[in-house]
Amino acid sequence: MSIQWFPGHMAKARKEVLEQLKLVDVVLEVVDARLPNSSRNPMMEELTQSKPSVRILAKADLADEMITQQYLALWNGCEQERAVAVDILKGDGIPLILRAAQEVTAPVFAKLAKKGIRRTAIRAMVLGIPNVGKSSLINRLVGKKVVKTGDKPGITRQQQWIRTGKKFELLDTPGILWPKFDDPEVAKHLAWSGAIKSSVLRVDEIALDLLSWLCMNYPLELSKRYHVEIEPSCEPETMLMQVALSRGALHHGGTPDIIHASELLLRDVQTGMLGRVSFDRL
Numbered sequence: 289m290s291i292q293w294f295p296g297h298m299a300k301a302r303k304e305v306l307e308q309l310k311l312v313d314v315v316l317e318v319v320d321a322r323l324p325n326s327s328r329n330p331m332m333e334e335l336t337q338s339k340p341s342v343r344i345l346a347k348a349d350l351a352d353e354m355i356t357q358q359y360l361a362l363w364n365g366c367e368q369e370r371a372v373a374v375d376i377l378k379g380d381g382i383p384l385i386l387r388a389a390q391e392v393t394a395p396v397f398a399k400l401a402k403k404g405i406r407r408t409a410i411r412a413m414v415l416g417i418p419n420v421g422k423s424s425l426i427n428r429l430v431g432k433k434v435v436k437t438g439d440k441p442g443i444t445r446q447q448q449w450i451r452t453g454k455k456f457e458l459l460d461t462p463g464i465l466w467p468k469f470d471d472p473e474v475a476k477h478l479a480w481s482g483a484i485k486s487s488v489l490r491v492d493e494i495a496l497d498l499l500s501w502l503c504m505n506y507p508l509e510l511s512k513r514y515h516v517e518i519e520p521s522c523e524p525e526t527m528l529m530q531v532a533l534s535r536g537a538l539h540h541g542g543t544p545d546i547i548h549a550s551e552l553l554l555r556d557v558q559t560g561m562l563g564r565v566s567f568d569r570l
């Protein structure tokens with residue numbers, strides 16, 4: 289989360305990922321199900337090229353189910369690619385990952401078998417931008433805590449293979465790549481999801497933007513959570529006041545504390561208290 293992505297770091301992360309890719313049969317690309325496009329690395333296609341991949345829409349428990357289904361339908365179309373939605377914390381959907389990895393690597397293994405090369409396990413690596421759930425996924429697949437926190441791109445360390453099940457071997461450290469910061473829409477969605485720490489941004493501006501968007505896309509959820517009628521002309525400033533009143537974010541004199549209200553709104557959205565929300569749309 290605290291990675292500062294300077295050009296030098298990006299180049300080093302890219303080089304490391306390219307080295308790791310040579311070792312594996314399949315890439316497990318983790319994205320956030322609430323923003324499946326915005327939480328991808330801009331060079332992902334180029335980096336993984338013809339490598340079979342399984343795209344994992346993590347945090348599906350927080351995302352709008354209908355939109356998640358649309359992304360799954362879109363991304364499940366190719367021979368070399370599969371997409372699955374998972375709740376890593378609960379373990380929902382996890383068995384689908386190994387099945388998908390077997391499917392996409394089957395042609396490669398068939399070719400090897402024809403050449404008389406027999407390999408028992410599929411080798412995989414987990415890859416994605418910060419905070420999408422890569423470490424949680426590795427720990428979940430392995431069944432215990434194996435990923436050390438604080439592993440950052442640019443710090444070269446010995447990687448190890450760990451077995452998960454009989455037919456699967458995983459690199460014990462995820463590949464970390466940078467998000468698409470230069471697209472303002474993407475940056476906004478990353479901030480709303482919590483992938484960019486709001487402490488480096490103006491929290492009230494993020495909250496006002498988010499409220500305008502929620503008024504249009506999730507008015508019922510907004511109305512239910514903060515006990516307010518949503519007018520067609522929804523004014524985000526008025527809404528934020530309402531959030532402050534409804535959640536008790538008040539200064540000593542009883543006036544609304546806009547900064548605290550903004551933080552509470554973001555927390556409500558990021559933890560699913562508002563309901564299931566997806567920021568990216570097809």
Ligand SMILES: Nc1nc2c(ncn2[C@@H]2O[C@H](COP(=O)(O)OP(=O)(O)OP(=O)(O)O)[C@@H](O)[C@H]2O)c(=O)[nH]1
Binds near residue numbers: 438
């Ligand atoms: N609700 C929900 N939370 C999740 C899920 N997967 C991961 N998380 C949470 O998301 C946060 C980030 O997860 P990590 O596994 O640390 O993500 P990461 O991609 O390894 O993050 P970096 O170390 O910053 O690269 C943690 O608070 C996890 O508990 C999921 O499927 N659902």
